[in-house]
Amino acid sequence: MTRFSLEDDRVVxxxxxxxxxxxxxxxxxxxxxxxxxxxxxxxxxxxxFVQDEVAAYDMLAWQEPQEARGGWRVARxxxxxxxxxxxxxxGSTIHxxxxxxxxxxxxxxxxxxxxxxxxxxxxxWPISYEDIVPYYDRAEKVMGVxxxxxxxxxxxxxxxxxxxxxxxGVGYTQVTxxxxxxxxxxxxxxxxxxxxxxALQGDRSRAKWSTAYIEIPRALATGCLDLxxxxxxxxxxxxxxxxxxxxxxxxxxxxRRRQRCSIVVVACNAVQTPRLLLASASSRFPDGLANGxxxxxxxxxxxxxxxxxxxxxxxxxxxxxxxxxxxVADEVLHRPERGFSGGYYLELLSLSLPAIAAGVxxxxxxxxxxxxxxxxxNMAGLFLNGExxxxxxxxxxxxxxxxxxxxxxxxVVTYTEHPNDLAMxxxxxxxxxxxxxxxxxxxxxxxxxxxxxxxxxxxxxxxxPANGVLDNWGRSHEVENLFVSDGSVFTSxxxxxxxxxxxxxxMRQSEEILRQLRR
Amino acid sequence: xxxxxxxxxxxxxxxxxxxxxxxKGSFEEVVPLPSLIGVSKTINYRNxxxxxxxxxxxxxxxxxxxxxxxxxxxxxxxxxxxxxDIGTIFFAIAKILCPHDWLEDDVYQSVILEMDRxxxxxxxxxxxxxxxxxxxxxxxxxxxADALILSLSNIENTPFFRxxxxxxxLYLYDDPVVWSGCGYEGVAGCTNEMPRDDIDDVDWLxxxxxARGQS
Numbered sequence: 001m002t003r004f005s006l007e008d009d010r011v012v013x014x015x016x017x018x019x020x021x022x023x024x025x026x027x028x029x030x031x032x033x034x035x036x037x038x039x040x041x042x043x044x045x046x047x048x049f050v051q052d053e054v055a056a057y058d059m060l061a062w063q064e065p066q067e068a069r070g071g072w073r074v075a076r077x078x079x080x081x082x083x084x085x086x087x088x089x090x091g092s093t094i095h096x097x098x099x100x101x102x103x104x105x106x107x108x109x110x111x112x113x114x115x116x117x118x119x120x121x122x123x124x125w126p127i128s129y130e131d132i133v134p135y136y137d138r139a140e141k142v143m144g145v146x147x148x149x150x151x152x153x154x155x156x157x158x159x160x161x162x163x164x165x166x167x168x169g170v171g172y173t174q175v176t177x178x179x180x181x182x183x184x185x186x187x188x189x190x191x192x193x194x195x196x197x198x199a200l201q202g203d204r205s206r207a208k209w210s211t212a213y214i215e216i217p218r219a220l221a222t223g224c225l226d227l228x229x230x231x232x233x234x235x236x237x238x239x240x241x242x243x244x245x246x247x248x249x250x251x252x253x254x255x256r257r258r259q260r261c262s263i264v265v266v267a268c269n270a271v272q273t274p275r276l277l278l279a280s281a282s283s284r285f286p287d288g289l290a291n292g293x294x295x296x297x298x299x300x301x302x303x304x305x306x307x308x309x310x311x312x313x314x315x316x317x318x319x320x321x322x323x324x325x326x327x328v329a330d331e332v333l334h335r336p337e338r339g340f341s342g343g344y345y346l347e348l349l350s351l352s353l354p355a356i357a358a359g360v361x362x363x364x365x366x367x368x369x370x371x372x373x374x375x376x377x378n379m380a381g382l383f384l385n386g387e388x389x390x391x392x393x394x395x396x397x398x399x400x401x402x403x404x405x406x407x408x409x410x411x412v413v414t415y416t417e418h419p420n421d422l423a424m425x426x427x428x429x430x431x432x433x434x435x436x437x438x439x440x441x442x443x444x445x446x447x448x449x450x451x452x453x454x455x456x457x458x459x460x461x462x463x464x465p466a467n468g469v470l471d472n473w474g475r476s477h478e479v480e481n482l483f484v485s486d487g488s489v490f491t492s493x494x495x496x497x498x499x500x501x502x503x504x505x506x507m508r509q510s511e512e513i514l515r516q517l518r519r
Numbered sequence: 520x521x522x523x524x525x526x527x528x529x530x531x532x533x534x535x536x537x538x539x540x541x542x543k544g545s546f547e548e549v550v551p552l553p554s555l556i557g558v559s560k561t562i563n564y565r566n567x568x569x570x571x572x573x574x575x576x577x578x579x580x581x582x583x584x585x586x587x588x589x590x591x592x593x594x595x596x597x598x599x600x601x602x603x604d605i606g607t608i609f610f611a612i613a614k615i616l617c618p619h620d621w622l623e624d625d626v627y628q629s630v631i632l633e634m635d636r637x638x639x640x641x642x643x644x645x646x647x648x649x650x651x652x653x654x655x656x657x658x659x660x661x662x663x664a665d666a667l668i669l670s671l672s673n674i675e676n677t678p679f680f681r682x683x684x685x686x687x688x689l690y691l692y693d694d695p696v697v698w699s700g701c702g703y704e705g706v707a708g709c710t711n712e713m714p715r716d717d718i719d720d721v722d723w724l725x726x727x728x729x730a731r732g733q734s
Contacts, residue, residue: 048581050579050581050582051579051705051706051709052578052579052581052582052705052706053693054689054693055579055581055582155718155719156718156719156726156727156728157718157719158718158719158720158721160719160727161719161721161724161725161726161727162721162724164724164725164727165724165725165727175727192714193714194709194710194711194713194714194715195714195715195718196706196709196714196715197709198706198709204711205711311569312569313569314572314721314723315572315574315702315721316721317574317702317704317717317718317720319703319704320704320708320715320717320718321715321718321719352703352705353692353697353698353701353703354689354692354693356692357617357688357691357692358685358688358689358692363675363681363684365615365616365617365671365684366615366616366618366668367618369617370617370618370619373617373692373701374571374619374700374701374702375569375571375572375701375702376701376702376703377571377572377573377574377701377702377703378569378571378572378702439724440723440724442569
């Protein structure tokens, strides 16, 4: 087991072990760079995952205190629980649904394409689609994305039959089994999917890509990785030159420790990353580390989401097969004649009975509620995933009056939908109901957004240091050895699920970190 | 047990479209209202004739079973934190919140006992229950279904109601007996050796395989 000294200032410290942090740690270790990887949660062997909604949530979810504020319904329904991410080695790659989609070319040029939108703070990305394509290519191979590089699509399940019949019935043409980073055949030393419907609970078979059992064990095997689970970063320190010099963290015994470093990569997700930077304020950085522009924590995005659940007069058994084995892409393109900018995917979604009962409409009770959920066997689901506009006042801040067990101020997630978001959501609900109705659904229920797993934008990349936090490599405009490698870096949310892009950006960023280390 | 991803501290009940009466909705009337996007619609399924589709259900064997699976008539004797008389009220309420006439009483009783096992939670629940008085004095004196529905409708926005509803849903729908009746299989049908071979057994919709090659 590799251990580096706390005083070793040559190591790179990566904070967070999910899609971004796990990928970065592996990329750097593979090149002989010594890395200390801090993960707030425990290391859990995949063999110990439980295929059970409630038990898995208790095992995996980040349940430290948070606050939700703003006009979104989550602030009313789940005021202390506005996000749903994992706290374990592997981060949210343990519970992700594995939908691996590329952003569109124009989505990197969203401001130029959409024009100014009142109330939004939209800017173009500082990189283009062409810049990221080689890394999308590499990421899709590493992750074993179905429908790419010879990995077959997953087999048709009943949900896909519903989607296919309904979507074609209403005139959609881009109806596909989607792209899942789940092996549909044995690949990379891992088996094919068991088609058992368990993804949110962690994939015990390891058919689904996760840094927990792919990148991190491989990084450990290089001898260059010092993995420190149950270690929660609470502050990033800097030297007199304004360079990051150490990371202070609390270990599993509650001991506060300080790891010196040459470079820091923050990859804690778009809530915890800005929280850490804001909590690292100093006399030199009074508003938070790397926050001279004031954008740390701002422009929080979570995608425009919603789901529709419909009852059929015969069994569907939606949980058989993968969770998201199909999508409709007809609504992705920017077509402002619909009444909104940007676009959205319609994705299959299967949820267990406990999740449906708790989430189909929080607060619903009585005969109609019972009637609906007791027909879970006849239920089909669709999920809307669309572009969420950045707004300055949608942001992560700190509640200095509420401290967690590590004496860190808890994060406050403030969010209100933009009118563009609401117009898109309304359009999407109608589309989902229409699809199900065309397939024979008897009735449908629209479900509001849940706590977000797609958290983005809170340390965004920008060409201009005045309207962002990071440069085109995900490096701080102000702190030259501070990088961010998670959804926080996103300049816009685009319409696709974020993980593939996080991984591709992490691969690209790692090359820049190597160049910087060797300069 | 900690809460699952949908916090038990749940809030608003569904809001009807303007002009609609509860229990008078239908498929066609479920329309999104721009001002209420994200807010639920309540619809009446009373006239929709669709049978449930029960199935074999199984929990992952790694999840510990509940302490009390089958209970005697004197189930309130097993309550530790919640007083017996209040436990009886909670039981009656749980059956109103999630009414499944095919479920035996012991399933609902098990839900109350699960709450009782979480001492911090049940202390808070009892505190909030007593906090209903005097505004809702004697609100639960009549435990008939109709009276309870009316009473509960009047306290939907109270912490007591939110707590009780959240935990009732959490525990009730985590029970494999309920899974079976609702048609959720859990891990039944799954093996560690082979992929499921029954994932596309719907035979009343076209097979998309032919189109797949074109997509």
